[in-house]
Amino acid sequence: MEIKDIKIIDILQDGRGVARTESKTAFVEKAVYGEICNIKVNKEKKNFFEAEKIKTLKKSPYYRKPPCPYFYECGGCSIMDINYKSQIELKKNLIKNALLKSAKINIEELEIIESKEFSYRNKIRLQITKEGKLAYNKKYSNDLVEIKDCLLAKDLIRENLGKIENITKEISKKYPNSLEEITIRANDKEILLNIKIKDEKIIPYIKNQYKNSYFNINLINKKEKTNISGKNYLIYNLLGKKFKITMNDFYQVNDNMTEKLYKTAKDFLGENQKVLDLFCGSATSSIAINGDNVVGIEINKNAIKDAKGNAKENGLKDYKFIAKNANYIDHKFIKKEKIDAIVLDPPRAGLDKEIIKTIAKTKIKNIVYISCNPQTLARDINRFQNKGYKLDKIKACDMFSETMHAEVIALIQKM
Ligand SMILES: C[S@@+](CC[C@H](N)C(=O)[O-])C[C@H]1O[C@@H](n2cnc3c(N)ncnc32)[C@H](O)[C@@H]1O
Known part of the structure; x- marks a missing residue:
C-alpha cells in the first residue's frame, strides 16, 4: 500500500521517521525529519505501519547534505541529514515525551549541553x-x-x-x-x-x-x-584525574562530554557526602563525581579491580568497591555503610524494580540518576514517584551527535 503526501513529524531512537496517517502511526525508514513524502507500507501491525519512504515531495527545512559518504547505507548514524540545532531539538522532544508519557511530568524547558559534532568517539x-x-x-x-x-x-x-x-x-x-x-x-x-x-x-x-x-x-x-x-x-585523563580502563571495561565514548556529564552530576549531588555509586564501572563516575567517600558496586570483576586501582592512584582514602550484581544491596547495607546519597548509572535496560524498592526503604534524600535511555529513565522516575520521590532537576548531554541518543542526568529527591 502506498500513502501519499505525508509529513515526517518526529524521529524514533532507531532513526526511523514518524508520520500520522488517517488510520495509524507509520514508522518510516529512510525518511528525513520535517520532509513531506510518499511512503510504502511494508507491514501492517495492530497499532502501526512499518513503512519506507519512496519519494520526497517537499524537502525538510532542517535538511542538510550529510557530510559522510556512507550515511545513507551505514547503520552508525541516523540523523546526520539534519542540521545540528535540529538534532538537539529532536532529542529534547524525545526526552520530554518520554517523561510525559511514562511519568506524567511536563517539562517546559530542557537544557541539552551541546557537543562538538564530529571526531568525538574514543x-x-x-x-x-x-x-x-x-x-x-x-x-x-x-x-x-x-x-x-x-x-x-x-x-x-x-x-x-x-x-x-x-x-x-x-x-x-x-x-x-x-x-x-x-x-x-x-x-x-x-x-x-x-x-x-x-x-x-x-x-x-x-x-x-x-x-x-x-x-x-x-x-x-x-x-x-x-x-x-x-x-x-x-589511561584516560578526566577532570584532572587519571583512570586505567581495561579493554572490556565500560567507559563513556565522548571524553569532552563525559567531563560535562560528571560536572553536572556533581552539581546535582552536592558535597561532603558518602555516596553509593551503583553500576560504578571502573569508578570513573565515583571518583569524578564525588571524589573520596564512595562505595561502588559493579558486576564486572575486572572493572572492580580497575576501580580499586583508580581509587588508589587518585589518592582516595575512604572507598570500597564490590564486584556484585547491583541488586545485592539492601536497606541494611545502605545503613551499615552510612550512605548519604546515591548515584545510579545503569545500562540501557534501567533499574530492577527491587532496587527502587530497596532505596525507597532508606532515608536517602538525593539520588542522581545518569541514563543513556530516556524511556527506561522515565519509567524508573515514575516508579520512584510512586514511592514518595519527585524529580527535582534534569539536564541532558549530547554524548552521541548524529544519532538519536543522549545522556540524561536527573536529581530525584525524597519528598
Ligand atoms: C552505563 S555503565 C556505567 C559505568 C560507570 N558508572 C561509568 O560512568 O563509567 C553501566 C555499568 O553497569 C554494569 N552492570 C551491568 N549490569 C549490572 C548489574 N546487574 N549489576 C551491577 N553492575 C552492572 C556494567 O558492567 C557497566 O559497567
Whole structure:
C-alpha cells in the first residue's frame, strides 16, 4: 500500500521517521525529519505501519547534505541529514515525551549541553569482512558496508584506520574469514585494538607478525583473551584525574562530554557526602563525581579491580568497591555503610524494580540518576514517584551527535 503526501513529524531512537496517517502511526525508514513524502507500507501491525519512504515531495527545512559518504547505507548514524540545532531539538522532544508519557511530568524547558559534532568517539566497533576489510552494519540489516573513514571517531583513530585495516587484511589474506569484529579505542596518544577471532589456530601467526606492533593489540576467542602486543588497557585523563580502563571495561565514548556529564552530576549531588555509586564501572563516575567517600558496586570483576586501582592512584582514602550484581544491596547495607546519597548509572535496560524498592526503604534524600535511555529513565522516575520521590532537576548531554541518543542526568529527591 502506498500513502501519499505525508509529513515526517518526529524521529524514533532507531532513526526511523514518524508520520500520522488517517488510520495509524507509520514508522518510516529512510525518511528525513520535517520532509513531506510518499511512503510504502511494508507491514501492517495492530497499532502501526512499518513503512519506507519512496519519494520526497517537499524537502525538510532542517535538511542538510550529510557530510559522510556512507550515511545513507551505514547503520552508525541516523540523523546526520539534519542540521545540528535540529538534532538537539529532536532529542529534547524525545526526552520530554518520554517523561510525559511514562511519568506524567511536563517539562517546559530542557537544557541539552551541546557537543562538538564530529571526531568525538574514543571507541568504535567495526565488523571485519572475509577479506579483512573494515565495515559497519548497514541500516536496518546485518549486511555490511565497507568504510574507509568514520567522521565520529577521534582524529587519532581516523588517521590510523588505514594502517589498522592493513593488519586485518594481511591476517585475512593468510587466513581468510578468520576475523569477526574489531573494537578500536583511543586516548590522546595511543590506540588499543581488541580483535574478535573465529579460530584460535591463527593466534601463533598473529603473535609472530605483530608482537612489536605500534598498536596495543589483544585478541578475543570465545571468552579467552590473548595479549599480542603492548597493553590491554589505556589511561584516560578526566577532570584532572587519571583512570586505567581495561579493554572490556565500560567507559563513556565522548571524553569532552563525559567531563560535562560528571560536572553536572556533581552539581546535582552536592558535597561532603558518602555516596553509593551503583553500576560504578571502573569508578570513573565515583571518583569524578564525588571524589573520596564512595562505595561502588559493579558486576564486572575486572572493572572492580580497575576501580580499586583508580581509587588508589587518585589518592582516595575512604572507598570500597564490590564486584556484585547491583541488586545485592539492601536497606541494611545502605545503613551499615552510612550512605548519604546515591548515584545510579545503569545500562540501557534501567533499574530492577527491587532496587527502587530497596532505596525507597532508606532515608536517602538525593539520588542522581545518569541514563543513556530516556524511556527506561522515565519509567524508573515514575516508579520512584510512586514511592514518595519527585524529580527535582534534569539536564541532558549530547554524548552521541548524529544519532538519536543522549545522556540524561536527573536529581530525584525524597519528598
Ligand atoms: C552505563 S555503565 C556505567 C559505568 C560507570 N558508572 C561509568 O560512568 O563509567 C553501566 C555499568 O553497569 C554494569 N552492570 C551491568 N549490569 C549490572 C548489574 N546487574 N549489576 C551491577 N553492575 C552492572 C556494567 O558492567 C557497566 O559497567
